[in-house]
Amino acid sequence: MHVKFCGFTDVADIHTATQLGVEAVGLVFYPPSPRAVTMEQAKTLITAVPAFVSVVALVVNMSHEALVELADNVAFDIIQFHGDENPEQCQQLANAVNKRWIKALRINAEQDTLDSVSARIDGFAAAGASSILLDAYHQHKYGGTGARFDWSLIPHHSSLPIVLAGGLDAQNVAATTALPIYAVDVSGGIEAAKGKKDAAKMRAFMKAVKRDRWQSVTVTDAI
Template sequence: MQVKFCGFTQLSDVQTAVQLGVDAVGLVFYPPSPRAVTPKQAQALSAAVPAFVSVVALVVNMTHDELLALANHVPFDVIQFHGDETPEQCQQLASAVNKRWIKALRIDAEQDTAASVRARIDSFAAMGASSILLDAYHPQKYGGTGARFDWRLIPQDSALPIVLAGGLAADNVAGTLDLPIYGVDVSGGIESAKGKKDAAKMRAFMKAVKRDRWQNETVTDGL
């Protein structure tokens, strides 16, 4: 199970996450979000991420020119499209900056079925997505709501590796270990306030997800 911690705004939080063994660090480039960072802030945060840990740039309906400017200033590895981007737009934008990409799909229990989710995933797989992220639907927000959708809607035979987001925390993430998913993505469930991570919550989350790796392991730095 791969783990992505998202929504970092503070250098010390990134350093703690890396020490705890997170697989990916997410930075939000969507100004309305309370977790948004500027390219200048992102430069300092990404500099704390060592090799073999991915930096993921979360963008929402970003234009071609905006994405080019971001890629020229911030050394990220993967784009996470989290807005209304079509499969074709994702492919075109990612190709413009030569980056791998994933797409976030917001799942609405009142309208979606496992079959409809699978069909949506297929459309992004056909355009070259590396993975798909499933999050809870909200009519006014693109993500970061802390809400959980009905996990029974996760398709068993997805064309892409699935990353699960929405309402995850240390006390419920163990319930994802038997789901047909590749990884988990958490933001609010490891925070003391929006954009400010809680070291104890981060450690508890990692321990719950990667129990075998953490058995008999001690992490220093007061965690």
């Protein structure tokens, strides 16, 4: 199980997260979000990210020009498209800045089925996505709601590695080990306030993930 902590606004919080062993840190470049950062803030935050930890730039319906400017000024590794972008738009935008990318899909239990979720994932896989992120649907928000969707809608045979987001915290992340997912993504569940992380909550989250990781190792795996 890989872990991404998202929505950083403070260098000290990134230091804590990377010391705890997260594989990725997310920076939000969507001005309406309370966790949004500017390019200048991002440059400072990235100085706290060590080698071999990925920096993920979360964008929402960003224009071609704005994304090129962002890539020219901020040293991020992966784009997380979190808006209404279709597969072709994601591919074109990512190619313009030569970056790998993932797409967030907001899952609506009233409209989505296993087949429809799988079909949507297939579309982004064909366009070149590296992974797919599944989050809860909200009519007026693109993410960061802290809500959890119906996990029974997670496909067991996805064409892309699945990153699970939405309502995760140290108390429920243990339940994700039985799911067909590659990684978990958390923001609100490790915060003292929006954009300000809580060191104790980050530590508890990573402890829960690591504990269940080792408990799931089989004898064959250990050898």
